[in-house]
Amino acid sequence: MKLKIGAIGYRNHAKRIIDIFAKNKKVTVDKIYYPKKIKGDKYTSNLNSLVDCDIILILSPNHTHYKYLKFFEKRFKGYIFCEKPPASSIKELSNINNNPKKTFFNFNLRYSKIFNILKNLVKEKKLGNIYHAYISSSHLFGKNINYKNSWRSKKNLNKLGLIENVGIHYIDIFSVLFNKPEEITHYSSNVLKDTSSYDNCSVIVTYKNNLKLFIYLSYVTAFDFNMKLVGTNGIFEIYDSKAKLLLGHKKDAKTKRYCRSSVSKEWKLSEQDIMKYSLEESINYFLNICLKKKNFLESDFKNSIEINKQILKSKKIIN
Numbered sequence: 001m002k003l004k005i006g007a008i009g010y011r012n013h014a015k016r017i018i019d020i021f022a023k024n025k026k027v028t029v030d031k032i033y034y035p036k037k038i039k040g041d042k043y044t045s046n047l048n049s050l051v052d053c054d055i056i057l058i059l060s061p062n063h064t065h066y067k068y069l070k071f072f073e074k075r076f077k078g079y080i081f082c083e084k085p086p087a088s089s090i091k092e093l094s095n096i097n098n099n100p101k102k103t104f105f106n107f108n109l110r111y112s113k114i115f116n117i118l119k120n121l122v123k124e125k126k127l128g129n130i131y132h133a134y135i136s137s138s139h140l141f142g143k144n145i146n147y148k149n150s151w152r153s154k155k156n157l158n159k160l161g162l163i164e165n166v167g168i169h170y171i172d173i174f175s176v177l178f179n180k181p182e183e184i185t186h187y188s189s190n191v192l193k194d195t196s197s198y199d200n201c202s203v204i205v206t207y208k209n210n211l212k213l214f215i216y217l218s219y220v221t222a223f224d225f226n227m228k229l230v231g232t233n234g235i236f237e238i239y240d241s242k243a244k245l246l247l248g249h250k251k252d253a254k255t256k257r258y259c260r261s262s263v264s265k266e267w268k269l270s271e272q273d274i275m276k277y278s279l280e281e282s283i284n285y286f287l288n289i290c291l292k293k294k295n296f297l298e299s300d301f302k303n304s305i306e307i308n309k310q311i312l313k314s315k316k317i318i319n
Contacts, residue, residue, distance in 0.1 A: 003290060004030040006050030008068055009059035010043075012146065013083075017059055020283050026291055027055070051075050055290055058082040061151040062158060062165070066092040073098050079290045081106060081283075085168060085308040088159065093309055100301035104286050107304060109169045110176060111285060112278030113269060117243065118229070118236070122177050126247065127231030130178075133213040134228045135170050137271065142192050142199050142219035153195035161188055161198025162217040164311060170215055171205055172307045178207045180306060184314035191220045200319075225271035234261065241270035 003026065007018050010032045022029050029042065030053055037045050047068075050056055055078055058068045066087040072080065080103045087093040109115055121127055141147045151157040152165060163171075163186045175181060183206045188198035203215040227238040234247040246261040289296055 003027045003054040004052070005055045005057060006031040006033065006053035007057040007059060008033045008047075008050070009057075009061075010034060010038075012150075014057075014059035017057065017083075017279070017283065020280055021057070021287070024287055027287065047071060048075075054078045056080050063088045063151070066096065069096055069098055069103075078102065079286075080104065081286050084172075084304070085164060085311065086304060087308060088164075088312075090309065090312050093305060093312065096305065100298045101295035103301060104289075104296055105301070105304035105308075106282055106286075107169065107172045107307070108278040108282035109173045109274070110278075111281035112173075112274050113267075114227070114238070114243075114274050115173050115176075115278075117267065117269075118173070118177060121229075121236060121245070126234060126245070127229060127236060128233030129209065130229055130231040131210050131212070132228075132230040133174065133211065134215075134226075135213070136216045136224050136226050137166060137170075138216070138218035138221045138224045140219065140221070140223055142195070147219065148192075148195055153192070153197050153199075155190070155196035155198070158197045160186075160311065160314075160316070161190075162201040162219065163188065163198075163203055163314065166217050167201065167203050167215055168307065168311050171203070171213070171311065172303075174205065174207070174213050175307055175310070176303065178209075178211055181310055182206045182208060184310055185317065186314055187317045187319050189319035234264075238269055241268060241273075243267040243269040 005021055005027055007029060010018065018029055021027060031044050031050050032042050033044055033047055033050055035045060056072060056076060058065055058080065060068065062085060065082055069082060080098060082103065083106050086096055086105050147153050158164065186201055186203045188201045190196060190198055191200045199219040201217045205213040229236045234245065236245050244263050245265040247264040248261050250259055250261045251257065252259045
């Protein structure tokens, strides 16, 4: 018998996730909840109708996640797939009591190609001691009419802006690799004056052992995605859809000065590949647990709550 899925949310990113679930022949999307009535057999404006499902997907705007988690906390005994972040305030976060063995928060970059590569590099200490990391991710989403009409553009619905929507993914995987941050500071600004949320952001994350992660995030600057980690024994970088590993130390034959090392390994790896692959893999992982009637690791639940807490406690400096 197929597992029945009930989804909350149905447009844009929610639709992408529902479509991935729908491809699996062992599940069926039975109900889709939306507060307003929508024509169609699967759509419902009665939230209680999802309780009879085996799986509930919380794919609604960030500020509503907590509300739905609390609604199903005691009413629902099945599996919950909730988009990150779990909550939008420290108070909400401290009141989440859903079953950690059956609740999955979708920090999907944990299942990405880039995370797997970085995990191996860190485990094998290929780069030596890593002291510097930099990520730039800008999308021009602000030019899209869908952005200006969405909850993401409204400060009252999206209080932290880009660090909560995009930056949290990168801070999360670095926190899994290097333990929780000692401090997070973000310099945020609202550039698009017909919106109110923060659409341009620079972040500094400090970890133990002198590692600092610098992140630039923007919905208003030209498209860019690059990443670099610099260690005592080498460099890992992503630029122009290519990932490169440079190891060892090289000297210029004439000047005898150190120069850029040769490439030891190369991967084809774009941001789109990373995001699409990681989303599919995180859903596959989730479904595998559900179909086998197993439990999620409680440590994953705790890590998700912790990184959400770290973001909410971050120092905010308004430019």
